[in-house]
Amino acid sequence: MMRAMSVSTQAQPLSPGLRATLLRRLRRLLPADAVLAREEELRPYECDALSAYRRLPGVVVLPRNADEVRAVLCLCRELQVPVVARGAGTGLAGGALPRPDGVLLSLARLDRILRLDPDNRIAVVQPGVRNLAVSEAAAAHGLFYAPDPSSQVACTIGGNVAENAGGVHCLKYGLTVHNVLGLKMITVDGEMLELGGVHGAPDGPGLDLTALAVGSEGMLGVVVEATLRLLPAPPAARVALAAFDDIATAGAAVGRIIGAGIVPAGLEMMDNAALRAAEDFVHAGYPRDAAAILLCEVDGEAAEAEAQTERVCALLREAGATEVRVARDEAERRRFWQGRKAAFPAVGRISPDYYCMDGTIPRHRLPQVLEGIARLAREHGLPVANVFHAGDGNLHPLILYDAARPGELERTERLGAKILELCVAAGGTITGEHGVGMEKIDQMCVQFGTAELQRFHDVKAAFDPAGLLNPGKAVPTLHRCAELGAMHVHGGRLPFPELERF
Amino acid sequence: MDGADLTDSLRETVRAAGRGGTPLCLRGGGTKSFYGRVPAGEVLDLSRNRGIVRYQPTELVITARAGTPLAEVAAALAEHGQMLGFEPPAFGEDATLGGTIACGLSGPRRPFAGAARDAVLGLRCLDGTGEVLRLGGEVMKNVAGYDVSRLMTGALGTLGILLEVSLKVLPRPQTELTLILEEPDPQRALERMAGWQRQPLPLSGLAWSSGRLWVRLEGTAEGVAAARARLGGDEPADGPAFWRGLRDHRLAFFSDDRPLWRLAVPPAAPFIRLPETQPGDWLLDWGGAQRWLRSGLPPATVRAAATAAGGHATLFRGGDRGGEVFHPPSPAVLALHQRLKAVFDPGGIFNPGRLYPGV
Ligand SMILES: Cc1cc2nc3c(=O)[nH]c(=O)nc-3n(C[C@H](O)[C@H](O)[C@H](O)COP(=O)(O)OP(=O)(O)OC[C@H]3O[C@@H](n4cnc5c(N)ncnc54)[C@H](O)[C@@H]3O)c2cc1C
Numbered sequence: 001m002m003r004a005m006s007v008s009t010q011a012q013p014l015s016p017g018l019r020a021t022l023l024r025r026l027r028r029l030l031p032a033d034a035v036l037a038r039e040e041e042l043r044p045y046e047c048d049a050l051s052a053y054r055r056l057p058g059v060v061v062l063p064r065n066a067d068e069v070r071a072v073l074c075l076c077r078e079l080q081v082p083v084v085a086r087g088a089g090t091g092l093a094g095g096a097l098p099r100p101d102g103v104l105l106s107l108a109r110l111d112r113i114l115r116l117d118p119d120n121r122i123a124v125v126q127p128g129v130r131n132l133a134v135s136e137a138a139a140a141h142g143l144f145y146a147p148d149p150s151s152q153v154a155c156t157i158g159g160n161v162a163e164n165a166g167g168v169h170c171l172k173y174g175l176t177v178h179n180v181l182g183l184k185m186i187t188v189d190g191e192m193l194e195l196g197g198v199h200g201a202p203d204g205p206g207l208d209l210t211a212l213a214v215g216s217e218g219m220l221g222v223v224v225e226a227t228l229r230l231l232p233a234p235p236a237a238r239v240a241l242a243a244f245d246d247i248a249t250a251g252a253a254v255g256r257i258i259g260a261g262i263v264p265a266g267l268e269m270m271d272n273a274a275l276r277a278a279e280d281f282v283h284a285g286y287p288r289d290a291a292a293i294l295l296c297e298v299d300g301e302a303a304e305a306e307a308q309t310e311r312v313c314a315l316l317r318e319a320g321a322t323e324v325r326v327a328r329d330e331a332e333r334r335r336f337w338q339g340r341k342a343a344f345p346a347v348g349r350i351s352p353d354y355y356c357m358d359g360t361i362p363r364h365r366l367p368q369v370l371e372g373i374a375r376l377a378r379e380h381g382l383p384v385a386n387v388f389h390a391g392d393g394n395l396h397p398l399i400l401y402d403a404a405r406p407g408e409l410e411r412t413e414r415l416g417a418k419i420l421e422l423c424v425a426a427g428g429t430i431t432g433e434h435g436v437g438m439e440k441i442d443q444m445c446v447q448f449g450t451a452e453l454q455r456f457h458d459v460k461a462a463f464d465p466a467g468l469l470n471p472g473k474a475v476p477t478l479h480r481c482a483e484l485g486a487m488h489v490h491g492g493r494l495p496f497p498e499l500e501r502f
Numbered sequence: 503m504d505g506a507d508l509t510d511s512l513r514e515t516v517r518a519a520g521r522g523g524t525p526l527c528l529r530g531g532g533t534k535s536f537y538g539r540v541p542a543g544e545v546l547d548l549s550r551n552r553g554i555v556r557y558q559p560t561e562l563v564i565t566a567r568a569g570t571p572l573a574e575v576a577a578a579l580a581e582h583g584q585m586l587g588f589e590p591p592a593f594g595e596d597a598t599l600g601g602t603i604a605c606g607l608s609g610p611r612r613p614f615a616g617a618a619r620d621a622v623l624g625l626r627c628l629d630g631t632g633e634v635l636r637l638g639g640e641v642m643k644n645v646a647g648y649d650v651s652r653l654m655t656g657a658l659g660t661l662g663i664l665l666e667v668s669l670k671v672l673p674r675p676q677t678e679l680t681l682i683l684e685e686p687d688p689q690r691a692l693e694r695m696a697g698w699q700r701q702p703l704p705l706s707g708l709a710w711s712s713g714r715l716w717v718r719l720e721g722t723a724e725g726v727a728a729a730r731a732r733l734g735g736d737e738p739a740d741g742p743a744f745w746r747g748l749r750d751h752r753l754a755f756f757s758d759d760r761p762l763w764r765l766a767v768p769p770a771a772p773f774i775r776l777p778e779t780q781p782g783d784w785l786l787d788w789g790g791a792q793r794w795l796r797s798g799l800p801p802a803t804v805r806a807a808a809t810a811a812g813g814h815a816t817l818f819r820g821g822d823r824g825g826e827v828f829h830p831p832s833p834a835v836l837a838l839h840q841r842l843k844a845v846f847d848p849g850g851i852f853n854p855g856r857l858y859p860g861v
C-alpha cells in the first residue's frame with residue numbers, strides 16, 4: 001500500500017463524547033443504513049482518486065434527499081462539526097479527503113434525474129447523478145450534456161459542479177460553468193439557496209452566484225440540485241489522428257489549427273510515453289513510434305464535418321505531421337477516443353504509481369513548457385508521460401513513480417510543485433480542471449498574492465462564517481504561505497527567469 | 503494604440519473616498535446610465551484608463567483596460583477575423599469594455615455562443631479598500647480560487663472598479679445568412695423556435711417581432727447551406743442591420759415612451775398573456791429566453807408573470823428607477839449579496855444601491 005503524502009492540516013479525531021452525541025443525533029435524523037461508523041465501513045471513504053492522501057472520516061452519512069442533507073448540515077452546525085461533501089470520489093486533488101473530526105457527507109444516494117425537458121433543453125438532476133447518465137438519458141431526444149470528463153462513467157454532477165470539470169469536448173462546448181444554468185445549494189446554516197435559472201431561464205437576478213458556486217470545491221454550500229443545459233447532438237463527427245516525430249512541432253500544429261479560425265470539437269495531444277501505454281492497454285491503433293500524436297475532432301452537418309476534416313488534415317500536414325489518418329467509421333473514431341480517455345489508467349499499468357498534474361498555460365508556450373517539463377523530469381530522475389487538452393492549453397503531465405522506493409514520493413511531490421510553478425511563470429495556472437483541494441494548497445501561495453487570498457477567505461466566510469464546510473482546503477491560510485516562504489510569482493519574475501513572459 | 507494605465511491614480515481616489523466615506527458613481531462611457539437603480543455619488547470617470555494590453559489572435563484571448571471603447575476592441579479583433587462571441591450591445595459610441603462587463607449584457611448570439619460572463623477569463627480590479635486584485639487569468643481553463651471574475655461580471659460596479667479584463671474571443675464565422683419567416687401567432691413562433699433549437703442547426707440568432715420570425719445562421723458555407731435548405735423562408739435585404747438594431751435597441755420597437763421590461767424565462771415557456779397588452783408589445787429574442795416588453799403595467803404584475811413562467815423581470819429602461827429595478831431575490835440570497843458587498847467594498851463606496859438597496 002502507498003504511504004501517505006504529507007497531509008498537512010492534521011486534525012484530531014472527534015472526542016468520544018462528541019462522537020457519541022453526533023451518532024445518536026444522526027441516527028434520529030436518518031435511517032439506520034445511512035449512518036456509518038465502524039472502521040471497515042469508513043475505510044472506502046478514506047481517500048478520493050488522489051490515493052496518496054488518506055485519513056478515516058469520523059462518521060459517514062448517506063442521506064437520500066435534500067431534507068436529510070439539510071438536517072445533517074443543521075446538526076453539524078449546532079455541534080460545530082466539520083462536513084466534507086463527496087460525490088463519487090474520483091477527484092484528483094484530495095477535495096473529498098475526509099476529516100477524522102468530521103462528517104463525510106456522501107451525495108451518492110441523491111441520484112435521480114428529476115426532469116428532462118427537451119423543449120427547454122434542460123435536465124434537472126440531483127447531485128449524485130453520474131455525468132454519463134445525463135447524456136444517456138438525453139440521447140432519446142437527440143440531445144447531450146457537453147462536459148465529458150474522462151471519468152464520466154463514475155463522477156457525479158455534484159463533483160463536476162464543485163470542480164468546474166472539463167472534458168475533451170470543452171474547447172467548443174465549454175466547461176461545467178458554461179453548461180450549468182442554475183443550482184440549488186444548501187448552506188451550512190440550512191438555508192436553501194436557488195441560484196441562477198433553476199427552471200431553465202438563461203440567468204437569474206442580481207449577482208452571478210451560480211458562477212461563484214461552480215468550482216467552489218464544496219467550500220460554500222452543498223449542491224442538492226443542478227439545472228443543466230443540453231445541446232442537440234451533432235449529426236456527424238470526424239476525428240483525425242496526426243503523428244509527429246517531435247513534440248514541439250505537434251505543439252505548434254495546435255496554434256495553426258486555432259489560428260486558421262477552426263474551433264475543433266476536441267483537440268488532444270499525447271506524447272510517446274502516454275500513447276504507448278494507451279496503445280498497449282486498449283489497442284486504439286496509435287502509431288507506437290510517434291513522438292506525439294494529436295487527435296482533432298470536428299463536428300456538424302455531414303457535409304460540413306467533411307469539409308472541415310479536409311481543412312484540418314491539410315493544416316496538420318503543413319504543420320509537419322508525419323502521418324495523418326481520419327477514422328474511417330464510428331467504431332474507429334470511438335477507439336481513437338477510448339485510447340485518450342483511458343490514458344490515466346493505461347499509465348497506471350506501466351508504473352506502480354503515478355501522479356497527475358493539471359496546469360494550464362497559454363497555448364503558444366506549449367513547446368517551451370514541454371521542454372521545461374522534460375528538463376525538470378531529468379533533474380528529478382523521474383519519467384513523465386504527457387497527456388493534454390491541447391486546444392485549451394491544459395496539461396496533464398503524469399509523473400511515474402514507485403512509492404515503495406524510499407524518497408521517491410517526496411521527489412515526485414517536489415517535481416510536481418516545480419511543474420506547476422513553471423505553468424504559473426509561463427502565464428498560466430496551477431489547476432485547469434481538477435481543483436486545488438488539499439493537493440495544490442501550497443501552490444496557491446505561488447499563484448495568488450495576499451490580497452486575493454484574503455478576499456477568498458472573506459468570500460468563504462460570507463457563506464460559511466464558522467468555517468465548517470471542507471475546512472483547510474482550496475485556499476491556504478496566509479500564515480501557511482508566509483511559513484512556506486513561497487514566492488508569489490506574478491508576471492513570470494520568479495522562479496524561472498529564463499522564461500520570458502510574452 | 504492610445505492608452506494609459508491609471509491604476510495608481512484610481513487607487514488614490516478610492517483610498518481618499520474610503521477615508522471620507524464619499525460614495526463614487528463609476529462611469530465608463532456613461533451610455534448605460536439608464537440601466538440599474540438611480541446612480542448616486544460623485545462621478546468617477548474611468549474612460550481614460552484605456553488601451554489594449556495584450557492580444558494574440560492564436561490564443562483567442564484579448565486583454566484590455568476597462569476604459570477602452572468597445573468599438574476599439576471590436577476593430578482590433580475584426581482585423582484578425584475575430585469577434586466577441588457574446589455580441590455586446592453598445593447603446594452608443596462611447597460604450598467601454600468595463601461598462602459592458604459591469605452590466606453583463608449580451609446580444610442576440612448569447613444562447614448559441616455564450617454570455618458575457620462565459621467569455622470572461624480574468625480581470626484586474628480595485629476593491630473598496632484600494633487594493634488591486636488579480637483574479638482568474640488569460641487561459642481558457644482555470645479553477646484556482648473562487649471565480650470572482652464572473653461574480654464581478656454583471657455586478658454593475660458594486661463590487662469593484664474593473665481595471666483590466668481578459669476575454670475569450672471567437673473566430674468570425676465563414677458565412678452569415680439571415681432568413682425571415684411569416685408567423686403572426688407568438689405562441690406558434692415560440693414553438694417553432696423551440697423545435698429548431700432542438701436540432702443541430704448552426705443558429706446564431708433567433709427572434710420574433712411584429713409577426714415575423716428572424717433566423718440567423720452562421721458557420722461554414724456547407725453547414726449554413728444545409729440549414730438554409732431545411733428552414734425555408736426568405737432572405738431580407740439587410741439582415742445584419744436587423745441584428746445590429748436588435749443588439750443596440752435601435753429597432754422601431756424600442757422607441758416607445760412606455761417602460762421597457764426584460765424578462766428572462768425558460769425559452770419554451772408559453773407566450774405570456776397580460777392585460778392591456780398586444781402581441782406587438784413584445785419582442786422575443788434568444789429563441790424565446792429573453793423577452794422584451796413595452797408596458798406601463800404595475801411592476802408587480804410583470805414580475806408575477808415572469809416568476810410564473812419560471813424566470814425573472816428587469817425594469818430595463820424608464821419607469822421608477824428609485825424602486826426595485828431588478829427582481830428582488832429571496833431574503834437569504836439578498837443577505838448574501840449584502841455580505842459579498844461587504845467583502846469587496848466594506849465602506850459601501852462603489853455605486854451604492856445601484857443593484858439592490860444595501861448593494
Ligand atoms: C481517471 C480519471 C480521469 C479524470 N478525467 C477528468 C477530466 O477529463 N476532466 C476533469 O475535469 N476531471 C477529471 N477527473 C477528475 C474528477 O473526475 C473530477 O474532478 C470530478 O468532477 C469529480 O467528481 P466526483 O463526483 O468524483 O467528486 P468527488 O471527488 O467526490 O468530490 C470532488 C469535490 O467536490 C465536492 N463535492 C462533491 N459533491 C458535492 C456537492 N453535491 N456539493 C458540494 N460539493 C461537492 C467535494 O467536497 C470535493 O471537494 C478525472 C479523474 C480520474 C480518476
